[in-house]
Amino acid sequence: MYQRINEVVEVVGSYTGRGFTPKRFKWQNNIYDIDQITLKNDARDGGRHLRFYSVIVKGNAYRLRFDRDEEKWLLEEVWYEG
Amino acid sequence: MKANLTPPTRITHVDINSYFATLLQQENPALRGKPIGVLKSAGRTCIIAASKEAKTFGVKTGSYLKEALQLAPHLITVPAEFDRYLDCTRRLKQIFVELSPDVHIFSLDEAFIDITHCQHIYPDAQAFGRLVQERIKQELGEWVTCSVGISHNRLLAKLASEITRPDSIFEITEQNKDAILAKVGFKDMCGVGRRLEEKLKLLGITHPYELNFWTEAELRPTFGPFWAPELKRIGAGENSHLLSLLDKQESQPMKSVGRTITGYQLCDSELHIRQTLYNLTEELIYKVRKMKMAGRHVGISLWGEEQSWYAHRTLQYHVRQTRELFKLLYNDLYQSWHRTFKVIKFGVFLSDLEFVDDLTPTLIPEWHRQERVSQAIDAVTAKYGLFSIKPASLIGFKMIRPEVTGFLGDKKYYGL
Numbered sequence: 001m002y003q004r005i006n007e008v009v010e011v012v013g014s015y016t017g018r019g020f021t022p023k024r025f026k027w028q029n030n031i032y033d034i035d036q037i038t039l040k041n042d043a044r045d046g047g048r049h050l051r052f053y054s055v056i057v058k059g060n061a062y063r064l065r066f067d068r069d070e071e072k073w074l075l076e077e078v079w080y081e082g
Numbered sequence: 083m084k085a086n087l088t089p090p091t092r093i094t095h096v097d098i099n100s101y102f103a104t105l106l107q108q109e110n111p112a113l114r115g116k117p118i119g120v121l122k123s124a125g126r127t128c129i130i131a132a133s134k135e136a137k138t139f140g141v142k143t144g145s146y147l148k149e150a151l152q153l154a155p156h157l158i159t160v161p162a163e164f165d166r167y168l169d170c171t172r173r174l175k176q177i178f179v180e181l182s183p184d185v186h187i188f189s190l191d192e193a194f195i196d197i198t199h200c201q202h203i204y205p206d207a208q209a210f211g212r213l214v215q216e217r218i219k220q221e222l223g224e225w226v227t228c229s230v231g232i233s234h235n236r237l238l239a240k241l242a243s244e245i246t247r248p249d250s251i252f253e254i255t256e257q258n259k260d261a262i263l264a265k266v267g268f269k270d271m272c273g274v275g276r277r278l279e280e281k282l283k284l285l286g287i288t289h290p291y292e293l294n295f296w297t298e299a300e301l302r303p304t305f306g307p308f309w310a311p312e313l314k315r316i317g318a319g320e321n322s323h324l325l326s327l328l329d330k331q332e333s334q335p336m337k338s339v340g341r342t343i344t345g346y347q348l349c350d351s352e353l354h355i356r357q358t359l360y361n362l363t364e365e366l367i368y369k370v371r372k373m374k375m376a377g378r379h380v381g382i383s384l385w386g387e388e389q390s391w392y393a394h395r396t397l398q399y400h401v402r403q404t405r406e407l408f409k410l411l412y413n414d415l416y417q418s419w420h421r422t423f424k425v426i427k428f429g430v431f432l433s434d435l436e437f438v439d440d441l442t443p444t445l446i447p448e449w450h451r452q453e454r455v456s457q458a459i460d461a462v463t464a465k466y467g468l469f470s471i472k473p474a475s476l477i478g479f480k481m482i483r484p485e486v487t488g489f490l491g492d493k494k495y496y497g498l
Contacts, residue, residue, distance in 0.1 A: 043166075
């Protein structure tokens with residue numbers, strides 16, 4: 001099941017021809033190197049533009065949320081087995 | 083002799099396999115290859131979508147969770163992500179319109195792509211199908227597959243994608259059409275629901291091809307003046323009237339907006355009923371106002387365990403303000419009825435929609451005062467989101483947020 005986290009994280013990535021690609025994030029003083037981005041999708045909530053990245057770190061799935069207006073990153077959810 | 087320059091009609095139907103579950107599996111490799119049941123939200127007990135793997139156990143859309151777990155004890159349940167599905171469908175549409183100008187998004191996970199006039203670019207329809215499959219994987223991920231049906235009309239193209247395996251391509255031609263129609267069941271035919279299928283079964287008709295042995299006059303007493311000829315068309319593998327209307331619908335604005343919600347449990351609280359109806363009305367008006375429209379046919383429906391109630395009214399004027407519509411639905415319609423059952427499902431609708439610019443403005447000062455308030459709320463909503471402002475009566479109420487439905491009844495609102 002996905003466990004809701006909703007904590008602010010720091011993200012490092014690169015801009016290429018296909019937009020921004022997150023490479024790693026820092027959560028609770030731990031560095032998470034992103035192995036794969038499995039899905040990316042956009043959503044709007046009124047005037048707020050949100051972009052979601054589903055990423056894999058060492059086989060575990062995380063959902064990052066980027067608020068494009070406030071330029072803030074959030075770790076939204078983490079997948080927990082069982 | 084003049085050569086026939088009209089190209090043969092070639093229509094493809096693209097159907098993403100187990101869309102909701104597949105996207106979740108694309109997102110999370112830990113879910114791939116496993117039986118997944120998608121629930122509308124955590125706590126719900128009805129499966130709204132099942133993964134390919136769950137379907138092999140007999141789990142299907144509409145299965146109750148308890149039954150699904152008996153069929154597939156290792157079933158993993160995950161809540162739906164409607165914003166994600168909508169965004170992915172927008173991206174799918176973008177892929178399709180880059181391939182052909184004639185695209186019709188039929189539902190959240192289906193589209194018709196007409197390549198009749200693109201055959202100089204795609205002379206081989208099967209190769210076009212493979213191209214579509216490849217582009218979808220590039221855009222959404224390697225786990226996202228689709229079935230592609232090809233034929234000379236929408237009915238048969240959709241049937242082709244329905245009966246073929248996941249991640250495959252199938253064509254129905256004039257040569258194999260009758261054999262296929264003699265083999266498939268009515269559940270595979272677009273537009274034929276369970277009740278129609280049961281009526282057909284009572285007449286001994288179990289395959290579409292058998293309709294060719296009935297005349298329209300023989301079918302009319304059971305099925306009426308619309309369905310008798312429609313069934314004959316289906317039996318002959320011709321485009322159904324409903325599917326041929328899609329082109330007309332494309333160019334027409336929305337005529338109605340509705341919203342229903344099923345609760346978690348039966349509700350007997352008048353306060354909760356009132357709050358739920360207000361919430362749904364607010365969402366309805368938000369959509370109508372965003373499209374710059376107003377409607378004059380209002381309706382409300384409530385369902386209990388086995389009972390239901392429905393009321394509607396056609397007005398002499400158009401409405402487009404939340405309080406105005408809520409007053410009609412709740413004060414006038416709902417409160418004129420004596421409720422006799424607990425409510426599990428709520429519904430409101432506004433139809434006979436017209437663009438505001440086409441309507442004669444009202445001269446009533448109170449309406450204009452309310453309209454200024456509504457416009458101020460519109461501005462706040464546009465910036466901060468729906469329900470950023472809510473009435474005091476909804477404080478403490480867990481707001482029901484908009485959700486997109488699989489069949490995309492309000493796709494024009496979403497720009498699809």
